[in-house]
Amino acid sequence: MSFLLSLSRLIDKINEKIGLGVSWALLLAVLICAGNALVRYSLNTSSNAWLEIQWYLFAAIFLLASSYTLRRNEHVRIDVIAGRLSKRAQVWIDLFGFLVFLLPMTLIILYYAVPYALLSIQNQEVSSNAGGLIVWPAKALIPAGFFLLSLQGLSELIKRIGFLMGLVDASEFEKHGSTPEEEIEAIKAANKLN
Secondary structure, three states: OHHHHHHHHHHHHHHHHHHHHHHHHHHHHHHHHHHHHHHHHHHOOOOHHHHHHHHHHHHHHHHHHHHHHHHOOOOOOOHHHHOOOOHHHHHHHHHHHHHHHHHHHHHHHHHHHHHHHHHHHHOOOEOOOOOOOEOHHHHHHHHHHHHHHHHHHHHHHHHHHHHHOOOOOHHHOOOOOOOHHHHHHHHHHHHHHO
């Protein structure tokens, strides 16, 4: 089990670095969007390439940060019932979700996405829009993102099993965000500055 826990930590570290790196793509997308809008309205000119690069960056953010989101336990949940259960019961629900839904779906999507991306790479696919960009890098993001998500799902599975065996503390997979009380205090503090 110690090998699996080490593997889990390695996967977590990789997805943490990728998630933080991809956050810069959001800034880049906003800057490109603002620059494109300024040029379009002030000089009455634009290019499809600028629009497409925004789509590619959004795809990169969504696909490559999904594993980071799972790592931080920030994905959408409905905790109305599960939140009232014991931590052990919540872990069993997570295990069921990872084994029955997350991992099978990521593997099915990988099965179809890899040939889809490879065909695009082999054909050096280009956008059909005038002045458009090459398409294959965006299509290659699909298997890359789902591969990272399946790795993170495996890591989360290992941590939950480790928790049930008494080898992992729940803090390793609990939500890393602030509590509602901390957020309220931060809002109050920000309002005092104005």
